Amino acid sequence: MDKNNIEEKLSELKKSKEILDNLVKRMWEADNQKLFWVDLFCLWIISRTNLLIAGFSDLLINKNFISSSSLIRLHLDSLLQLFWVWLVDKPHDFAKHKMDWGQTWHYKDKDWNKMKDWYLRKKFFESEDNKIFLGLKDIYSETSWFIHFSDKHILSQISLLKDWKFTMVLSDKMNHIPLNKENEAINAMLLITWWIIKYINSWIYTKENPHLCKKYKILWKK
Secondary structure, eight states: OOHHHHHHHHHHHHTHHHHHHHHHHHHHHHHHHOOOHHHHHHHHHHHHHHHHHHHHHHHHHTTOHHHHHHHHHHHHHHHHHHHHHTTSSOHHHHHHHHHTTOOGGGSBOTTOOBOOHHHHHHHHHHOGGGGGGGGGHHHHHHHHHHHSSSHHHHTTTEEEEETTEEEEOOOSSOSOOOHHHHHHHHHHHHHHHHHHHHHHHHHHHHHHOGGGHHHHTOOOOO
């Protein structure tokens, strides 16, 4: 993995804004421009996604790997928020609840389970219906260490550790970021972005084809 490939992947990540902008246009035009709470919720997710991608890219370019990596966890949270809409019986009511800053754990899913954090993580990563998400489980675990103070922070600026002697640089940049770590970080952002696009596209398809909602068991609750 060389620096050119890293730049190409960052460029690919930034291009997702164009895809998201097109989704906003489709979402607005669907169903004769009717507006639902899930529309507003998706717009919030899209706005947050664009801001996180821009921040991640700028920080990585400026060699602030610790800060850029912590944004991966926030990006994954956006995907989890979007996933939760699919778990409830009345998605528009739930979206309104979230847009009113309501707590997720006040809600129950279609199976009447309280939507607490541990349950939602289990549902997302361990359900047989969601084996495709297992690739994100390691991302969730790894990026959580960037949120909490850990060796990710302590060792990131230590360049030599031998016989209890080390050199530590206090700086706002990391001049020796392994290319494989940069690559892993960008791949994680790309994967999460892909799933966000997939879910929003699924909602738009539902909105465009309400007559198919029962057959495909996809979102459509007025």
